Each structure stands twice: as C-alpha cells, then as structure tokens.
Amino acid sequence: MRTAAMHIKIILQLAGAEIRLRRWGRRFWRGLREWSGDAAYERYLRSTATRPKLTAEEFYLEQLNRRYSRPNRCC
Secondary structure, eight states, X not given: OOOHHHHHHHHHHHHHHHHHHHHHHHHHHXXXXXXXXXXXXXXXXXXXXXXXXXXHHHHHHHHXXXXXXXXXXXX
C-alpha cells in the first residue's frame, strides 16, 4: 500500500520530468529555427538597436540578394 508521501514523491518526479521535457522542446525548437534560418530576422532586430530597421520583407529580399548575387562555383 502506498502512503501519501510516496504519492507526493511520484508526483514531484513527474513534474520534474515534465519541466525537463518542456525545456528540451524549447531548446530543440530554438535550434531548429536557427538552423533553418527562420530566426534570422529576430536576430537581426536584436542586433540593430540604433540603426534603421528593415521590414521583414525587405530583410528577406536582402538575404536573397546577398545569397544569390555572388558567382556560383558549383559544378
């Protein structure tokens, strides 16, 4: 037969596991967004505190121009 203390211990262990899982999920999502480039605009906004900021569309077009305006040495 389980006592109340045992139930509380189990509940606290499950709560701790849930917190760790949520943290892991947030870190995974943040890493995935960084890897895919989805968070680039938010990073740009944080880094341009004093300069005029581009809109999201302008930033996206600037990124495309920067990426594809250089000569491609492939093949």
